[in-house]
Amino acid sequence: MAVQIIAEAGVNHNGQFDLAIQLCSAAKEAGADVVKFQTFKTERILTKNAALATYQANNIGKTKTQFEMVKELELNFNDFRKIKKYCDEIGIQFLSTPDDVESLNFLVDELKIPIIKIGSGEVTNIPYLRIIGRKCLPVILSTGMSTLGETERAVFELENAGSPQITLMHCTSNYPCPYQDVNLNAIKTLKGAFGYEVGYSDHTKGIIVPVAAVALGASVIEKHFTLDKSLPGPDHNASIDVPELKLMIESIRNIETALGNGRKMPTMSEKNISKVVRRIIVAKEHIAKGTLFSEDNLTTKRTSELGLPAEMWDFVIGHPSLKDFDTDEAVTL
Secondary structure, three states, X not given: OOOEXXXXXXXXXXXXXXXXXXXXXXXXXXXXXXXXXXXXXXXXXXXXXXXXXXXXXXXXXXXXXXXXXXXHXXXXXXXXXXXXXXXXXXXXXXXXXXXXXXXXXXXXXXXXXXOEEEOHHHOOOHHHHHHHHOOOOOEEEXXXXXXXXXXXXXXXXXXXXXXXXXXXXXXXXXXXXXXXXXXXXXXXXXHHHHOOOEEEEEOOOOOHHHHHHHHOOXXXXXXXXXXXXXXXXXXHHHOEOHHHHHHHHHHHHHHHHHHOOOOOXXXXXXXXXXXXXXXXXXXXXXXXXXOEOOOXXXXXXXXXXXXXXXXXXXXXXXXXXXXXXXXOOEOOO
């Protein structure tokens, strides 16, 4: 099954509907399978005295509260109705992370999203996980900031409430994430611990790490993208632009092809090449009929003649020659 690529628009629309539509078009043009947003009512997810995260303060400055920042990034439900309709028209799957129960009900019950994406911040939000599980839809669960035990509890709550399928996303909740904090091998840890499909949500700069994640077995890749990295907002700086998104998708598809089926077999092209590069047993010198083949009168060389492959060396040694062979002539029995 092909790796699913989620182009994470997130809040990089800066609260502007027109910019959100442009992000949908860009994701489609780049070749993404899904364009994903975040749906929330600010009053339901933040108190007015909630502090900015360090990366938020670094990216926007400390000129406003987290509540003020997030409120400016909020799109209303009618905006999302139109965004979903536009995605259907251009042929890209719409998805959005619900950050509160009202938004969850809207996305699932009205917009009929086929899968629920849960952000890393909700891994320990047990009552919310139970509500999500009762929707009985497949879930993609990001696991940033989480221990294996916390992830296990979240998986248990989702399963117990009714989630039929869970895809776990390894990620590091830092924007941008330095390479030393990526820990891509956790993809294998999660897969071994839970037996579910495991993806990777990337917050590093550039495209190298998500491509490497695919080589390690990630079945879903999520990556923030923006139309312009210089735009104001908390996530633009850690996002890739549209040309980079396109290059990332092309690279992932190439890696998928290169991974193959895992069987160690020569390809058709190798079979043709092997005809001219694999060695054949040939006469090292003139060999008279009846002479015993030995290491003194035989060698192996590349040749265009039909003859015995070098792997038959032990079988040939000690047999009598059935005819005369000239030097460099391919030996037969």
